[in-house]
Every structure is written in C-alpha cells, then in structure tokens.
Amino acid sequence: MSRTLVQPVGQKRLTNVAVVRLKKHGNRFEIACYKNKVLSWRSGVERDLDEVLQSHTVYTNVGKGVLAKSKDLLAAFGMDDQTKICLEILEKGELQVAGKERESQLSNQFRDIATIVMLKTINPETQRPYTISMIERLMHEIHFAVDPHSNSKKQALDVIRELQKHFPIKRSPMRLRLTLPQQNFDSLAEKLTEWKTVTVSKDESGSQVSIVCEMDPGLFRDCDAFVRNLQGRSEILAISVHGEGDIHADHYEGHEEVSSSESKKPTEDVVQLSEKIQKQTLSADDTQGQVKQNKCSTCDAIVGDAKQYREHFKSDWHKHNLKRKTRQLPPLSADECRADEEMSDSKSDLNEYSF
Template identity: 50%
Template sequence: MSLKQPVSQVRLTNVAVVRLKRRGKRFELACYKNKVISWREGNEDDLDEVLQTSSVFTNVSKGVLAKKKDLVDAFKTEDEGAIVLEILKKGELQVSGRERQYQAENLFNEIAVIVSEKCVDPSTKRPFSVGIIERAMRDTIHYAVLPNKTAKVQAQSVIKQLQEHMSISRAQMRLQISVPSSKGKAVREKLREHVQQWEQEEWDPDFQATVLVDPGCFRIIDETLREATRGQATFEVLSLAVVEDNDEQLL
C-alpha cells in the first residue's frame, strides 16, 4: 500500500530558493534557476517564468507550506500576491557553492565585456580587449563582484577604479543635432563646452552638426537643446561608443 503525501507538502526539485526571514519565521519561494536575477534586473517580467509555484513555503526542500496566519502576522496583509513580490524583491537567493562560483565568474566576465565595449585607450581611441580588462580587474584593482548588483552598475564602478591605475576613458558618443538656422549660433555656443569635437556642420536650410561628446554629457545636451530651442531641436545617437575601426587592437 502506497503512502499519501500530506496536502500541506509539495515536493519540488531542481529549484532556486528565495528566502526571507520576518518576525522570527522563515518564508521561501520556489523559483526557476537563473530567472530570479533576470527578474530583479528587469529582463524578465513574467512571474510564471520565475516562480515554479505561487505558494509560499516555510521549507521548500521539505515541501512545507506556510500557514496563512503566519503570513498575515509577518506581512500585515492577506494578499498573497503582494507577499510573494516582497519576498522575491527582498529575499536572499539561496544557491550552492558551485553555483555561486559559476554565477560570480559569469558576472565577472559580463562586467569586463561592458567595460571593453564602453572604454578606449585615450591616446589611440582603440578599445581594450576583454582579456586586458579581466586581468586589470583581477590583478590591478582586485575586483570582487557583488552578486546583488547588475553588471551595468558594477561596470561603472570598475571604470572609475581602473582610471586610477591605467590610461582608460569612456568612448565618446556620436550625435547628430538639427536646429532651426536662426538658433544655430546660440545653440552652438551653449554646447561648446560639452562637445569634444565638431565633426561636421551645415547651416542651410537648418543648422545640422555631427559631434562627439562624453556619455556623461548626454542629459545636459538634451536639456540644453530643449531650453534653447523650446522643443524645436532634434538629435539622434549615431554611435554609443566611437572607437578606431580597424583590425588592430590592444593585446
């Protein structure tokens, strides 16, 4: 005769557990591996792709479901959907040592790729290889990845730290600007301190310019154009990172 599993238990395997402690009790969610981080970074918005089940557990590995009274006492709401979201946002992702190392290595590489794509040697305008960036992160600044922060955010920190030890700068953006010719001179003067290079200019029928700017000036240029032309200006990004386009790269 087979034994029946208690209805308060749900056996789940091959899961990623998100755990949150509240008012002395432990609450857990059973999620799909690699989906929690994607959801937290905004790359995944379908909860069905993140959660193996919408139930809240006190112990996922044993399949023990949380009691409704404990949930209400801990989260001050009967809305289990809201409770799930709070655990998913604030809970700690439980992974094995091997999985943690694998994720850290992938994140380390992802950060290096972003830095390589966004930065150049200022003297040559050529990009650094991913290998060069990884060695600098590892041997020069001894960077340790932060599992709860995105690669993009950490890349910004890495760039600042690398700039203290090596010649590296953000690759410039190439923008195309168009404003009525009557406002061209005034706009050019206002943008002068923010533009690194004026590559091309035309004055008829409108003032059009192709310029290189530091990425950090993008918002300032946008606001300046809006204020100076009262919304009559247009501009578009032609290139997010301008680098020397040849086969030679720093090794």
C-alpha cells in the same frame, strides 16, 4: 516485547531545489522552486508558475520538510491561500543560492561588467577599444570585486573611473547631430569649444544649421539642455564611437608628414601597458615554476610538484637512499637504486639455494 519501527508521516522532504525565503511577522516562510527558474520568472521570461514551483506549499524549512502553520500564514499574510502566498514569496523573497551557483553568477557578472567597459572605452591614442581579455586583466589588477546587489552598468562606470587613474583609457565619445537656428550657432560653437568636442561635419540649410560632432558621454545632458534653450534639438547617432580601419595619419587626405620619433609617441603608453602585463604574466609563470620545483636532500634529486614530492617519500628509491644515509653512504640515482636492489635480491636467492 517486539519493537516496531516508527517512521514520520506527513513530512515531505525536498532536495536539490532552489529555496526562496521571506521573513514576515517574526516567522520564516520558504517555498521550493526549480533551479534556474526563479530569475526567469522575475525577469518575465517564464510565465508558467508550475514550471517554477516544485510544490504549491509554504514551508518553514524546506530542507526538513516542515510545513508552515495556517495560523502563522493568517497572521503574516492575512490569508491561507497557499498559491497566492507562494506568489508573494516568489516576488519579494530572497533566493538562497548555493556556493557553486553564487560563484558562477559572480563570474558571469564580472564578464558582463568587463564587456560593458570594453564597449564604452577606447585607447586615447589609437581611438580603438581594448580587448576583453586585457580589460579583465586590468580589472584584476585594481582588485575589483563584483557586488551582486548592484547594477552591472553602474559598476562598469565605477571601474572606468578607477582604471583612468592608473592606465591610458577613456570613455569612447558619442556622436550627436545638433540642429538649431542660424542666429544661435555662435553660442553653441563657443560651448562646443569649451567642451573640447570634435566636429565631424556641418550643414547649413536655410535658417537652420546642423552639425555632427563627437563628445564625451558625460556632457550629453548638459549639451541637450543647452541646445533646447537655444530652440534647437539633439539627436544621438552613435552611443559609442570606435576607430575603424587603418588609423595611421598618412592614410588621410591633407596629412602632414611626421618624424618616426613623433609617430611612435602615441603608442608608448600602450607598449608600456602591454609590457607591464606581459612581465606580470611571466613573473607569475616563474613563481609557479619555482613552486613546482621540489628537491629531495636525501636522494639529491628534483622530484617535481608537491604531489610528486609526497609520492617520492613512499618510493623504494627514497627508502633505499635513507638506509644508505644512515650508513653515511652517498645517495644513488633511481637506476642505480634498482640495480642495487636486484643485486641484493640475487645474493639472497643464492644464499637460500646454498642452504
């Protein structure tokens, strides 16, 4: 009896795809998309549906190529138009991300959050922003973990609040121009003093007073509402103000000389922070160095990292010293071991020749 090879027909298997999944009416529906195209479609960058969907077909399992039944589509979506259903799944479904892609997304989001923190913060003593690498180190030090389902800006603000508990860092001030009637200026001045704002300039023209000041961004809503109540208006000149140029006091007009001990005070916190990070880096390097140093007690020698340590056990040098150890003889170095083996080979050759 002859046997025939039976192969499944009507089954379309798709691999190396991005799967978008939607659970509805007790069933699971999936569509196959091109990688890195789903997010572009949702953000409005990609508008061609054919560039996003690999197939205008609804599956229950893309990996196995199992198609969704028409009765299930009618029960869940009220129609059996595959393209329209694919659009709904594309908009509302959950993107299934592979491990490496998820790791890449988290790494990029971590970098985005660190960039936002850098742009929104300054050193309170120097009035300058920290570098992106230092911000990332501090985020690692407070054990910050990225939430992929949360907004990067919201997470950045949470990071800033957490960093302020441990390190010298603060929100960079925003620069505003406040304009209001002359008779209401005294009320505003009292409020600005209470908010500890820094006045940059003041201009009086007729019955209006215009003042440029820098304040904490968290006070902007209260300030804007207060100025409106005083029949004035507020204008944002800069979201984030950082120190520029040389920030030493003796480069400004009308300065007063300060002692060298006083001039060093503003940078003490920064120096301590830098030293702390440098010590951690050095300690980490020392730890790695200690891990790499492996010593073989049989050969009485340091043989390197774990991989080299394993390879050493397979070497003729180690085997030769192991034989010497069983005879209670001291270990030989690698060169001595090779010389000893060559001497043994020469003796064996002479013995064979004599016979």
